[in-house]
Amino acid sequence: MIEKILFIMLIFISLPEKAFSMHISEGILPFNWAVIWFAVALPFVAYGLKRFRELSKDDLSFKPLIGLLAAIVFVISLMPIPVPTAGTCSHPGGTAIPAILVGPTVSILITGVALLIQALFFAHGGLSTWGADVVSMGVVGSFVGIGVFRGLRKMKASLGVSAFCAGMLSDWGIYLTTSVELAAGIRGDEPFWSLFSKILIAFVPTQLPLGIVEGAMTAGMVTLLFKRRPDILAKLGVIKPEEAGATV
Amino acid sequence: MSSCECFSDNFNQDHFLAGVDARVKLLVVFALIIMVLSYGGILFPLVIAAGSLAACLKMKVPYRLLLLRFAQPLFIAVVLLVLKLLFSGQEVLFSVNLFGLELVGHRDGLMAGLTIAARILGGVSLVIALGFATPFLQFVSALSWLRVPREFIEIMMFAYRYLFVFLEDGMTIYSAQKNRLGYVGVRKGLHSFGILTGSLVLRGFEQSQKTSEAMIQRGYTGDMPLIESVKFRVREVMMAMACVVCAGAIWIV
Numbered sequence: 001m002i003e004k005i006l007f008i009m010l011i012f013i014s015l016p017e018k019a020f021s022m023h024i025s026e027g028i029l030p031f032n033w034a035v036i037w038f039a040v041a042l043p044f045v046a047y048g049l050k051r052f053r054e055l056s057k058d059d060l061s062f063k064p065l066i067g068l069l070a071a072i073v074f075v076i077s078l079m080p081i082p083v084p085t086a087g088t089c090s091h092p093g094g095t096a097i098p099a100i101l102v103g104p105t106v107s108i109l110i111t112g113v114a115l116l117i118q119a120l121f122f123a124h125g126g127l128s129t130w131g132a133d134v135v136s137m138g139v140v141g142s143f144v145g146i147g148v149f150r151g152l153r154k155m156k157a158s159l160g161v162s163a164f165c166a167g168m169l170s171d172w173g174i175y176l177t178t179s180v181e182l183a184a185g186i187r188g189d190e191p192f193w194s195l196f197s198k199i200l201i202a203f204v205p206t207q208l209p210l211g212i213v214e215g216a217m218t219a220g221m222v223t224l225l226f227k228r229r230p231d232i233l234a235k236l237g238v239i240k241p242e243e244a245g246a247t248v
Numbered sequence: 249m250s251s252c253e254c255f256s257d258n259f260n261q262d263h264f265l266a267g268v269d270a271r272v273k274l275l276v277v278f279a280l281i282i283m284v285l286s287y288g289g290i291l292f293p294l295v296i297a298a299g300s301l302a303a304c305l306k307m308k309v310p311y312r313l314l315l316l317r318f319a320q321p322l323f324i325a326v327v328l329l330v331l332k333l334l335f336s337g338q339e340v341l342f343s344v345n346l347f348g349l350e351l352v353g354h355r356d357g358l359m360a361g362l363t364i365a366a367r368i369l370g371g372v373s374l375v376i377a378l379g380f381a382t383p384f385l386q387f388v389s390a391l392s393w394l395r396v397p398r399e400f401i402e403i404m405m406f407a408y409r410y411l412f413v414f415l416e417d418g419m420t421i422y423s424a425q426k427n428r429l430g431y432v433g434v435r436k437g438l439h440s441f442g443i444l445t446g447s448l449v450l451r452g453f454e455q456s457q458k459t460s461e462a463m464i465q466r467g468y469t470g471d472m473p474l475i476e477s478v479k480f481r482v483r484e485v486m487m488a489m490a491c492v493v494c495a496g497a498i499w500i501v
Contacts, residue, residue, distance in 0.1 A: 013304065024319065024324075025324050025325075025368055025371075026319040026321065026368065026375050027284060027285065027293070027364075027369070027371025028324065028364065028366040028368055029285070029287035029288040030285055030367075034285060037398045046401075049397055049399055052403075053399060056465075058297070058398075059442065060463075060464055060468065061456060061457060061459075061461075062457045063399075063402060064459045065452075065453070066406070066408055066410070067403045067406020067410065068400070068407070068410050068455055068456045069452060070403055070406070071407040071408075071410040071411045071452070072369050072414055072449055074411055074414075075414040075418050075448060076412065076418075076448065078415070094445075101449075105491075109400070109403065113400065113403045113404050117407060117408060119375060120378065120387065123317040123376050126283075126371060126372070127278075128281050128371060132292055152452035170401045177466040183330075186360075186364055188284070192499070195336075198335055199329055202327060202331060211298075212438075216441065216442050217440035217442050220439065220443055220444075220445055221449050223442070223448065224442070224443060224445075224449075225446055227318065228411060228450060
């Protein structure tokens, strides 16, 4: 069994095409699972909307800011980045960044918007799999990202290290959740855990290094902001006002 | 082909589906997607895929653009097909000894894999056809008619407006970094990509500040105007119903 799985990994490593971030494409999930993931995603999106309304009520610049962040998440997740072990290019998820900057609930909303535009105009993800993608990339990606970031910051880890771990674990969290969604949706009569482990292992060559790349990307983004515009990080509550001006 | 040219909305909108109400197109696609997802075989999704691809070709969508759109879904379809073929099922279809490794393919696994691959093809073709047939603003108007929350639509409109700006900015920075050998070696590549992301976020913040100031000066009070929905045209509704009924008949057969 292990040899077989290694063989499949070898096939994917040798694929000359670009590898992709783990959006679940249109049509993969059967109808009942598509509905279930929509039902799971919608309360989070609704709460994100409620939080967004509260934050944008008094600050007219908040709406354009969130729209622009959605555009940036969209662009980042389309950027080709090299995955060393796979020898291909891949696209990061990018959800840890808005989670760190504007909080996880609004980040879910941003992800939902970016996913809908990607599904319609780039065929990345899909309309029926929008719920599943929001759960993995938006809900899990954002909460893991912010949880790790805030946890490490409380333990006095540096901004760069906290952001790196947040980005990396957020990506791996997305990868795990997508594997659960795929295994549950396509398993047929096969036992869940058996298929889940195969999917998980099959994507290891691209997803593990991709997590590290995403960690580096998140750390690079936060440290650059800290060096050039610490006031923005302080305004958004990412760092304490007195930290602005200190070294990373 | 630049990133912006790849965008469906940037594609020529002078085609046979251009005048059709976006709400009608959206509802037809929703109905067909539900049929594709709830179908247990291969035939129906493939018929839908063929129809959608024919519609794309009639809209004169370039082949290269179609291939680009299908690349990701096809990659995932191949992964799942191989997984199902080699790891699912009982009935042996073939057995190959490859460098001492015994690979067994299963007939029932292959059928299950093909069913999923057909569903992906059918679903993706529908969404691709919808993307090419519907300009963004009409799509937003249709979403508004479907009672999607206004804030969600407003964020979409802001995001869409600045996508092209950031895509161009991102590509410019990426090319400049590449020319300065910023992606030679893993460590350097990771560092360059971090700077690229940070620069984009920084530009985003600065741009959002400028945008909101400019909008407030022009009378922005927090709400953006959306296109008002007009009445449905009877002919379009009848055509759409005929299309869904025909698909339903194939689905049942």
